[in-house]
Amino acid sequence: MGLKIRLARAGAKKRPYYHIVVADSRSPRDGRFIEKVGSYNPMLPAEHADRIRLENERIQHWMDNGAIATDRVAKFLGKAGIAPMPEIREQPKQSAPKKKAQERAAADAG
Numbered sequence: 001m002g003l004k005i006r007l008a009r010a011g012a013k014k015r016p017y018y019h020i021v022v023a024d025s026r027s028p029r030d031g032r033f034i035e036k037v038g039s040y041n042p043m044l045p046a047e048h049a050d051r052i053r054l055e056n057e058r059i060q061h062w063m064d065n066g067a068i069a070t071d072r073v074a075k076f077l078g079k080a081g082i083a084p085m086p087e088i089r090e091q092p093k094q095s096a097p098k099k100k101a102q103e104r105a106a107a108d109a110g
Helices: 056-064 071-080 099-109
Strands: 003-012 015-024 035-040 052-054
Touching: 003 056, 003 071, 035 056, 052 071
Parallel strands: none
Antiparallel strands: 003 015, 015 035, 035 052
């Protein structure tokens, strides 16, 4: 059984609120979970104390038992000092011209 520490959405339409839960990786996002270990309220300002609440001992317990945090939760845990900060991968630039268009632009300019 693969355990994940992930977000489960709650709240009303256009008013998101997330529970940070430990769940089986096969269960649905908002479905069955094993334990709630925190919450995340993106509607609060970034510096607000209640924006991200974590139960450090329980999270550490589940990570010791093999639970893997998703990218977003790993970022929260890294900022809180519970786990190492995940590496930030370079995001692709989808709007950038492709290879042939860049070659044509270089030929026109040169």
